[in-house]
Amino acid sequence: MLKLHDFKLSGNCYKVRLMLSLLGLEHELVAVNLRAGEHKTPEFRQTLNEFATVPVLTDGEVILRDSHAILVYLARQYGGETWLPSDPAAQAAIVQWLSSAASDIRWGPEAARLHHLFKSPTVNIDLAKQRSAEVLQVLNTHLADRKWLELERPTIADIACFPYVALATDGDISLEPYPYIQAWIDRIKQLPGFVGMPGL
Ligand SMILES: N[C@@H](CCC(=O)N[C@@H](CS)C(=O)NCC(=O)O)C(=O)O
The missing domain is CATH 3.40.30.10 (Glutaredoxin)
Structure with a gap:
C-alpha cells in the first residue's frame, strides 16, 4: 500500500x-x-x-x-505515458517546470505564503514579492496561448507548479493581474479526480 x-x-x-x-x-x-x-x-x-x-x-x-x-x-x-512520457524532449520539457517549481515558485509565492501564514522568520518578504511578480508574469505570458504548461495536455509540470501559484493569495499576492493563470487554475480544478486543500 x-x-x-x-x-x-x-x-x-x-x-x-x-x-x-x-x-x-x-x-x-x-x-x-x-x-x-x-x-x-x-x-x-x-x-x-x-x-x-x-x-x-x-x-x-x-x-x-x-x-x-x-x-x-x-x-x-x-501513469503510463500520460503524465510524464518517456520521449526525451517531452520529458525534459516537463522537468524544466519541476525545476521552476523548486526555484522560482519556491522563492516567490511559496516563500510569501511561509511569511504570512506561518510567520517564518527566514523569509525576506520584499524579495519574495518581487520574485513572485517575476514568475507569475512569465507564467501568465506562457499560458496566454496554451491551455497546459507543456504537450497540450495536463502533465506533472502542471501539478508541480499549480499548488503554490493557486495559493498565492495566502501570501497576500493577488492573481487578479494574471487572467491566463486564473484560467489555467480553473482548468486544473476541472480535472477528473481533482481534490483541493485548505486555501484553494
Ligand atoms: N523540496 C522539498 C521541500 C520539502 C519541504 O520543505 N517541506 C516542508 C513542508 S512544505 C517541511 O517539511 N518543512 C519542515 C521543516 O522545514 O522543518 C519538496 O518539494 O518536497
Missing part, C-alpha cells in the same frame, strides 16, 4: 495528494505534526528522510522524499 507522510497545510504534500487522486491510487496518509517536530526525530531521519521534511512516500521497498521526485515516480510507475 502506498503511504504518504503528510502535513495537511503543506503545498508540497498537496502536490502528491493531488497526483495520487488524479491517478486514482489508494493510499494511506500518515499525518506528521511539523509544529511538534515529529519530522526531526532521529527515527524519522534514519528511516524516512535525512533532510527531515515532508512529503515522504513509501511504496513497498521504495522510500522517496521531495514532492517532485515523488511526482516523477508516481507518473512513471502508475
